[in-house]
Amino acid sequence: xxxxxxxxxxxxxxxxxxxxxxxxxxxxxxxxxxxxxxxxxxxxxxxxxxxxxxxxxxxxxxxxxxxxxxxxxxxxxxxxxxxxxxxxxxxxxxxxxxxxxxxxxxxxxxxxxxxxxxxxxxxxxxxxxxxx
Amino acid sequence: xxxxxxxxxxxxxxxxxxxxxxxxxxxxxxxxxxxxxxxxxxxxxxxxxxxxxxxxxxxxxxxxxxxxxxxxxxxxxxxxxxxxxxxxxxxxxxxxxxxxxxxxxxxxxxxxxxxxxxxxxxxxxxxxxxxx
DNA sequence: TCCATATTTGTAATCCTTACAATTATGTAT
DNA sequence: ATACATAATTGTAAGGATTACAAATATGGA
Numbered sequence: 001x002x003x004x005x006x007x008x009x010x011x012x013x014x015x016x017x018x019x020x021x022x023x024x025x026x027x028x029x030x031x032x033x034x035x036x037x038x039x040x041x042x043x044x045x046x047x048x049x050x051x052x053x054x055x056x057x058x059x060x061x062x063x064x065x066x067x068x069x070x071x072x073x074x075x076x077x078x079x080x081x082x083x084x085x086x087x088x089x090x091x092x093x094x095x096x097x098x099x100x101x102x103x104x105x106x107x108x109x110x111x112x113x114x115x116x117x118x119x120x121x122x123x124x125x126x127x128x129x130x131x132x
Numbered sequence: 133x134x135x136x137x138x139x140x141x142x143x144x145x146x147x148x149x150x151x152x153x154x155x156x157x158x159x160x161x162x163x164x165x166x167x168x169x170x171x172x173x174x175x176x177x178x179x180x181x182x183x184x185x186x187x188x189x190x191x192x193x194x195x196x197x198x199x200x201x202x203x204x205x206x207x208x209x210x211x212x213x214x215x216x217x218x219x220x221x222x223x224x225x226x227x228x229x230x231x232x233x234x235x236x237x238x239x240x241x242x243x244x245x246x247x248x249x250x251x252x253x254x255x256x257x258x259x260x261x262x263x264x
Numbered sequence: 265t266c267c268a269t270a271t272t273t274g275t276a277a278t279c280c281t282t283a284c285a286a287t288t289a290t291g292t293a294t
Numbered sequence: 295a296t297a298c299a300t301a302a303t304t305g306t307a308a309g310g311a312t313t314a315c316a317a318a319t320a321t322g323g324a
Binding site for chain 2: 069102115
């Protein structure tokens with residue numbers, strides 16, 4: 001918890017109880033949860049928490065570079081506390097999202113065909129090893 | 133127009149006037165239009181067209197493998213008639229989406245870390261050459 | 265031409281996300 | 295410790311993209 005607090009403070013985000021709990025869950029979970037999932041889990045500890053707070057907090061974390069939104073389905077965003085550039089694998093069967101370490105020369109170089117690259121987003125869709 | 137008709141027929145999609153026009157526009161445009169954009173353009177030729185028809189048609193095209201949805205912002209989908217695997221560049225300044233030819237060894241191989249790959253989705257965010 | 269079926273259309277409903285204002289909590293200066 | 299200005303939280307309402315649904319229309323084959 002101290003680690004999470006320090007992370008927030010280093011980004012000038014006031015470490016409220018809600019924010020601490022949300023970021024803690026995000027860093028410990030590897031499931032790339034949706035807002036609804038985070039909201040549901042948070043309710044166990046903080047029954048009065050509002051979904052708006054979850055949205056607000058996640059937006060703050062994303063803006064501060066502490067979390068990343070994952071847009072795959074276009075229906076609902078999912079969130080990742082691993083902000084190092086990496087790719088994802090979306091399993092169409094179980095719905096899980098897995099992290100993948102993928103090298104990208106263009107991203108390392110910072111540009112492609114003269115276009116300046118700020119962010120890299122990549123994912124595969126398919127059937128994961130477990131579901132095969 | 134004959135080419136578009138044949139494409140639809142080869143996929144067993146009845147070539148109605150609306151579908152022909154939508155697919156024709158999609159193949160000739162390189163702007164990766166949104167549903168609203170397609171709807172607006174179609175209205176010029178077919179003033180009575182419904183937005184639901186645009187959605188229905190696009191869903192049919194995607195299901196038949198004739199078009200691809202591009203999910204980047206998470207707000208609204210955009211569509212691409214180029215169904216060959218390729219990547220995109222999203223310019224944060226002008227909002228344009230550019231096509232990129234990017235090689236991916238994992239996709240060619242059809243799997244990564246034992247997970248079976250069906251689709252490849254990759255895009256960069258940044259500032260395009262024109263806006264720099 | 266007629267008929268069964270598919271498509272189109274318009275409206276309403278759904279779902280995710282944001283806007284907004286009131287309440288509550290926080291940090292600081294006194 | 296107290297008061298105050300500011301920031302965060304909360305609940306509700308609104309926004310916007312997409313889908314559900316049923317009625318009207320068009321299509322293709324007998």
